Amino acid sequence: MRHLTADELVDLVEGVALESDVPHLATCATCRQQLAELHATMAMASDAEVPAPSPLFWDHFSSRVRDAVAAERAVRGSWWRRLSSWPGVMAPMSAAAAAILVFAIVLKTMSTPSNRPEVTSPAPVASSAQATTSSALPGTSGVELLNDSMSADDPSLTLVADLTDALGWNEAADADLALAGSAEHAVTHLSRDELSELERLLKEALGGKGA
Amino acid sequence: MSASLAWSLPWAEPREAAAKSVGQALTDATLPDLDEAALVAACLSGQQGAFDVIVERHRRAVYQLCYRYVGNHEDASDLAQDVFLRAYRGLKNFRGQSSLATWLYRIGVNVCLNRVSAKAPQTEPIGEYQFVDVHAEPASEKMLKDERGARVRAAIAQLPPKQRSALILRMYHDMSHQEIADTLGSSVGAVKANFFHALGNLKKLLGSE
Numbered sequence: 001m002r003h004l005t006a007d008e009l010v011d012l013v014e015g016v017a018l019e020s021d022v023p024h025l026a027t028c029a030t031c032r033q034q035l036a037e038l039h040a041t042m043a044m045a046s047d048a049e050v051p052a053p054s055p056l057f058w059d060h061f062s063s064r065v066r067d068a069v070a071a072e073r074a075v076r077g078s079w080w081r082r083l084s085s086w087p088g089v090m091a092p093m094s095a096a097a098a099a100i101l102v103f104a105i106v107l108k109t110m111s112t113p114s115n116r117p118e119v120t121s122p123a124p125v126a127s128s129a130q131a132t133t134s135s136a137l138p139g140t141s142g143v144e145l146l147n148d149s150m151s152a153d154d155p156s157l158t159l160v161a162d163l164t165d166a167l168g169w170n171e172a173a174d175a176d177l178a179l180a181g182s183a184e185h186a187v188t189h190l191s192r193d194e195l196s197e198l199e200r201l202l203k204e205a206l207g208g209k210g211a
Numbered sequence: 212m213s214a215s216l217a218w219s220l221p222w223a224e225p226r227e228a229a230a231k232s233v234g235q236a237l238t239d240a241t242l243p244d245l246d247e248a249a250l251v252a253a254c255l256s257g258q259q260g261a262f263d264v265i266v267e268r269h270r271r272a273v274y275q276l277c278y279r280y281v282g283n284h285e286d287a288s289d290l291a292q293d294v295f296l297r298a299y300r301g302l303k304n305f306r307g308q309s310s311l312a313t314w315l316y317r318i319g320v321n322v323c324l325n326r327v328s329a330k331a332p333q334t335e336p337i338g339e340y341q342f343v344d345v346h347a348e349p350a351s352e353k354m355l356k357d358e359r360g361a362r363v364r365a366a367i368a369q370l371p372p373k374q375r376s377a378l379i380l381r382m383y384h385d386m387s388h389q390e391i392a393d394t395l396g397s398s399v400g401a402v403k404a405n406f407f408h409a410l411g412n413l414k415k416l417l418g419s420e
Contacts, residue, residue: 006407007400013410038407041414045382047356048363050275053284058270061288065266065295072299 004031013038159199243267247311254302262302266295269315272384276316279379280323282368290326294319309393316384317394324372366416374409377402 004012004024011017012025012035019025025032190198242253242264253261273294278287297318305314367375376395380386381402386394391402 007403010403010407037414038410041410041417042382044359044417045363045367045378045410045413048360048367050278050364050383051284051357051360053274053288057288061270061274061291062263062266064288064292065270066263068292068296069262069299072296 001028003028004034009035009038013042248307251302251305251307251311254299262299265298265311269312270295272312273315273319276319276379276384277323279364279367279383280327280375282364286326290319290322294322297322309390313386313390313394316380316386320376320380320394324376327372327375362417363413366413369416370409370412373397373401374405374412377405378409378413381406 002024004022008017008022009031012019012022019035025035242250242258242260245253245261245264247265250261250265254265270291274287274291277290277294278284281287281290294315298315301318305311309317367378370378373395377391380391380394381388388399388402388406391397392399395402397405
């Protein structure tokens with residue numbers, strides 16, 4: 001047997017549903033008792049009035065609320081006055097906005113990859129490294145090497161240039177200098193030590209000739 | 212809730228414009244005669260006395276609601292004041308979809324539930340802060356009634372918050388289950404269940420004393 005649900009009992013106790021419309025009540029003592037208890041509790045609860053405060057209390061209460069609302073209005077009013085007053089608030093706000101803008105620009109600039117020193121600095125370091133170790137790097141450009149490591153006015157290079165003008169292919173080959181192509185090509189692909197050795201050999205050879 | 216409290220102001224009209232036109236045509240002397248929609252509009256237009264009239268109309272019900280939650284005069288008056296202050300702050304958001312009383316109850320329930328969750332209710336002794344009308348009924352009957360009332364209020368104060376809200380709003384403020392559900396953000400079924408369990412627990416609490 002299905003007993004009445006809470007919903008059905010509430011409808012009955014509030015008079016929304018009539019007991020005569022619920023045949024189950026006639027046959028179920030449990031539900032009848034539960035309904036009777038609900039009626040009794042509601043009657044007892046409805047009798048519990050809130051104690052009336054003193055009649056003077058209401059005027060006092062209204063006065064308190066009025067004061068609180070007036071304080072609220074005053075706070076709102078002062079807020080708007082401050083906002084609209086120049087330079088009371090607008091000047092500091094403008095300064096703060098400008099500071100934020102500058103900070104954002106600086107932050108953006110620092111975070112741009114092309115301006116990072118750790119990214120751009122390796123290029124010249126690599127160039128100088130190539131200048132000193134070009135013999136170990138087969139694809140290294142000799143022009144770059146000369147431009148980076150030595151000045152065109154370097155007297156030793158001028159001397160080498162002067163001397164090699166008179167140097168034939170056979171002599172260069174005898175000195176193991178004719179690596180590939182022209183003498184210029186060979187010279188531009190030599191390291192500083194190799195150039196010094198070439199200079200020494202050439203001077204030696206020329207000295208021998210001269211002697 | 213009475214259907215007469217339903218809003219009649221044409222809200223299709225821009226609210227601020229309506230408020231200004233209402234406010235300009237009113238004086239403090241005519242404010243008490245206004246219906247709720249016009250009072251709210253007058254408030255929004257800056258009519259100083261309009262909110263006083265709202266307070267005067269609803270202060271008793273709001274105070275009683277608060278008293279039923281906290282069980283003592285001191286806290287109830289503080290809470291009722293807080294309810295009206297919050298209502299004043301939020302009046303511009305009131306759209307008139309419910310009556311002003313229901314809207315105030317909703318604020319009141321939230322304020323009271325926040326308070327009772329943070330502080331155990333302190334029910335006051337019988338007779339304290341109570342105005343006694345010596346001509347109303349014999350003293351002995353009055354005392355018995357007050358004693359029963361104090362016991363019931365103390366028992367209600369011990370109910371879980373949702374049961375307490377359902378019982379208070381249904382029994383003492385004549386709200387429908389649907390209105391209570393709207394106020395509590397709940398369903399009608401849940402409100403009925405809470406009301407049923409509130410009555411059951413109340414019976415146990417009163418029977419155990």
